[in-house]
Amino acid sequence: MRAYTPKDDVQKKPYYTDRYWVAPQVAKSDVSEDAVFAADLEAIKAKFEVLDAYIQVEQMVVVIHAADNFSVLEMLKNELEYTQLSELSAIDWLAQEGKFEIFYQMLSMSKRKRLRVKCKIGEKESIQSVEKLFRSADWSEREMYDMFGVVINNHPFMKRILMPDDWEGFPLRKTYPLQGDEFAQWYEVDKIFGKEAREIIGPENRDPARVDRYDTERFARLGHEVPRGADISQGEPDTPLVYQEEGGVFMIDKFDAEKSVVISDRDR
Amino acid sequence: MAQHQVNYLKDGGLPVALTTIDKVVNWGRSNSLWALTYGLACCGIEMMASGASRYDFDRFGTIFRASPRQAELMIVAGTLTKKHAEFIRRLYDQMTEPKWVISMGSCANTGGMFNTYATVQGVDRVIPVDLYLPGCAPRPETLQYAVMLLQQKIRKESANKSQKPKRLM
Numbered sequence: 001m002r003a004y005t006p007k008d009d010v011q012k013k014p015y016y017t018d019r020y021w022v023a024p025q026v027a028k029s030d031v032s033e034d035a036v037f038a039a040d041l042e043a044i045k046a047k048f049e050v051l052d053a054y055i056q057v058e059q060m061v062v063v064i065h066a067a068d069n070f071s072v073l074e075m076l077k078n079e080l081e082y083t084q085l086s087e088l089s090a091i092d093w094l095a096q097e098g099k100f101e102i103f104y105q106m107l108s109m110s111k112r113k114r115l116r117v118k119c120k121i122g123e124k125e126s127i128q129s130v131e132k133l134f135r136s137a138d139w140s141e142r143e144m145y146d147m148f149g150v151v152i153n154n155h156p157f158m159k160r161i162l163m164p165d166d167w168e169g170f171p172l173r174k175t176y177p178l179q180g181d182e183f184a185q186w187y188e189v190d191k192i193f194g195k196e197a198r199e200i201i202g203p204e205n206r207d208p209a210r211v212d213r214y215d216t217e218r219f220a221r222l223g224h225e226v227p228r229g230a231d232i233s234q235g236e237p238d239t240p241l242v243y244q245e246e247g248g249v250f251m252i253d254k255f256d257a258e259k260s261v262v263i264s265d266r267d268r
Numbered sequence: 269m270a271q272h273q274v275n276y277l278k279d280g281g282l283p284v285a286l287t288t289i290d291k292v293v294n295w296g297r298s299n300s301l302w303a304l305t306y307g308l309a310c311c312g313i314e315m316m317a318s319g320a321s322r323y324d325f326d327r328f329g330t331i332f333r334a335s336p337r338q339a340e341l342m343i344v345a346g347t348l349t350k351k352h353a354e355f356i357r358r359l360y361d362q363m364t365e366p367k368w369v370i371s372m373g374s375c376a377n378t379g380g381m382f383n384t385y386a387t388v389q390g391v392d393r394v395i396p397v398d399l400y401l402p403g404c405a406p407r408p409e410t411l412q413y414a415v416m417l418l419q420q421k422i423r424k425e426s427a428n429k430s431q432k433p434k435r436l437m
Contacts, residue, residue: 163386164351171385180385188353188388201436204389205378
């Protein structure tokens with residue numbers, strides 16, 4: 001018998017999921033379809049173990065062991081004419097498989113081909129630097145360390161590149177909150193004024209449309225103005241905030257000049 | 269025969285102007301606001317345009333200075349990142365009193381669209397701000413208007429030495 005699913009709040013919580021839905025994938029084709037790539041792959045396979053290889057959007061993807069990354073790229077550069085490293089970064093698959101995927105995007109100007117070398121390392125593992133082969137790897141590897149916390153061996157200047165040196169956490173990991181953890185939210189306050197100033201300065205206002213209806217210093221009330229700095233926290237009729245998308249106010253009324261209270265000089 | 273007669277009490281005849289110290293000092297201060305070049309992002313382009321010939325900040329007496337020690341106005345034009353926050357505070361501290369701050373554009377006012385871990389959510393978390401200028405990015409005319417409003421604000425202030433410097437906390 002099928003498991004019972006409560007359907008009393010169907011509008012709020014969609015319970016239906018398509019069992020046959022598959023995430024769309026970029027089509028892969030076999031390496032043998034392209035003669036240049038097939039020859040390259042044979043050359044790599046002769047020396048290193050290749051875990052997987054396919055062609056995707058006219059680019060060959062070669063998956064190798066992480067320990068081979070320097071020697072594979074050395075071979076690609078010196079023997080197979082892939083003379084440029086155009087991009088290098090990591091992808092966070094920690095939630096799915098506990099690993100980072102590191103990719104090296106290579107370009108051969110003579111063959112007019114692009115090739116991507118991929119390898120996977122665990123969270124606590126490190127990878128060999130390719131900065132000795134490609135100078136462009138210098139900043140890319142620093143950024144990879146800065147954003148993902150992937151440690152690079154034998155890098156000449158292993159330091160954060162975008163975030164401040166005393167930053168905690170790695171912002172491009174999937175587990176890092178977009179608006180920052182506690183350290184990030186108080187970073188500038190802690191650094192400039194010290195932790196004891198947190199209470200005085202207060203937490204960040206992350207709502208740009210926030211209006212404090214009792215704050216007469218910074219906000220002027222529409223329709224019923226009060227002198228600046230007046231305390232209206234007592235006995236004020238509450239104006240409920242309604243949004244149109246929540247089924248609230250449909251038509252917006254114009255202010256009636258006769259009913260409105262207007263003060264000519266708010267600063268008095 | 270021509271009669272030489274000057275009415276000293278009419279038509280500015282008396283070569284004396286009566287005023288207060290406050291007015292004279294504030295007249296001087298408000299008409300020679302030297303601004304620190306502080307372009308952080310795209311608002312910086314608008315700030316440069318305000319300083320260039322078409323909009324011409326020089327006629328307001330606003331001349332951009334590259335040193336905080338020669339400036340009394342800081343126009344924070346652009347996104348302030350958390351990495352940069354300590355430097356803006358240090359530059360603000362280096363400016364001589366009296367000093368004023370215009371927070372230019374949405375990013376400097378509230379963090380703007382950068383609702384992320386790396387952006388300071390409003391420069392007023394770091395330095396005291398005198399004037400918030402909305403817009404993304406504000407046009408040079410708007411920045412001119414902001415400077416004119418700041419001039420009015422300065423003219424209202426007391427020029428007294430004992431006036432306390434603005435504090436954030």
